Amino acid sequence: MTDASSGKGALRPIELPPPAEGPALSLHEAAARRRTTREIAATPLTPAQLSNLLWVAWGVNRKTGPFGAPGRTAASASNSQEIDLYVMLDAGAYLYDAAAHRLDPVAALDLRFGAIGHRQAVRSKAPVQLVYVVDLHRLTHTAGFEEPGLHDPEVQKSYYFVDTGLIAGNVYLFAAAHGLACWFHNCDKTSLTNLLALRPEQKPLFAQSIGWPAAADR
Numbered sequence: 001m002t003d004a005s006s007g008k009g010a011l012r013p014i015e016l017p018p019p020a021e022g023p024a025l026s027l028h029e030a031a032a033r034r035r036t037t038r039e040i041a042a043t044p045l046t047p048a049q050l051s052n053l054l055w056v057a058w059g060v061n062r063k064t065g066p067f068g069a070p071g072r073t074a075a076s077a078s079n080s081q082e083i084d085l086y087v088m089l090d091a092g093a094y095l096y097d098a099a100a101h102r103l104d105p106v107a108a109l110d111l112r113f114g115a116i117g118h119r120q121a122v123r124s125k126a127p128v129q130l131v132y133v134v135d136l137h138r139l140t141h142t143a144g145f146e147e148p149g150l151h152d153p154e155v156q157k158s159y160y161f162v163d164t165g166l167i168a169g170n171v172y173l174f175a176a177a178h179g180l181a182c183w184f185h186n187c188d189k190t191s192l193t194n195l196l197a198l199r200p201e202q203k204p205l206f207a208q209s210i211g212w213p214a215a216a217d218r
Contacts, residue, residue: 011092011105017048019055019101030177037181039214042125044090049178050128051101053210056174057130058085058167060098067144070099074166077159078144082136083167083205086196088112088129093196111195114188115207124183126209130171131187134160136201164205171208181213 025033045053058074065071066079076082085096087103093111094103115129139150139159149155168184175182187207198204 010108011094013105014047014094014103016051016054016101016103019052019059020048022048022052024177027173027177030173033176034172035176036183037213038124038183038209040124040126040181040183040209040211041214042127043212044127045180045211050087052178053128053171053174054085054087054096054098054103055101057171058083058096058098059101067142069143072098074163074170076163076166077139078142078147078150080138080142080144080150080159082134082138082160083163084133084135084202085167086131086133086192088115088131090127106196109195111192114191114195115209116185116187124209125214126181126183126211128210130208130210131192131196132164132167132205132207133192133196133198134164134203134205135199136160136203160205168206168208171210175210179212181209181211183209185209 056073058072060070061073062071069079069081072081086106087094087096088111090110092108093106095106097104112124112126112129115131116124136156139156142150172182172184185207187204189204192204
């Protein structure tokens, strides 16, 4: 099976424009309109829309947060920031570098198909697929509270599942506020582990599709 080492050099990092507030619904209106929409058009997002989406999802919102690490737009256990956000576009797969607000190339392959689980029987056309990957090393080597649970596999699950949900919730509200479609779902964990050349301590968890509603294909 092909892995991320093939063709990576064909991609360049994507320097995202600075996140900027634009016209959007209020938080109350966005919460009222939050919903799952599986029918998503192939129309790509603009660089500005992608930039704002990623910043709202899991960006840096203050230089110094808990335990001296940068603060993020979503909370994490002991500020471990153990969730990596992989961004699947038609041109290839990237890893979101929140500190630099940049997309770093991972594989020059369209891996969006891997962000849909086999049993879901849906072939998404979404232009952006986010894949949530936990890095267990960051939980066990946190700069925050060294509680025993951070080394217990079952307790770790409770942390990284909740932390993923917090990021995904930000994405849902961003989508609702800007008239986008959004769908949080399972992913092909086996394929993504190989195709992204993940380390043993990294595990794909879930994915999220974002784009314009298919009925509003532009």
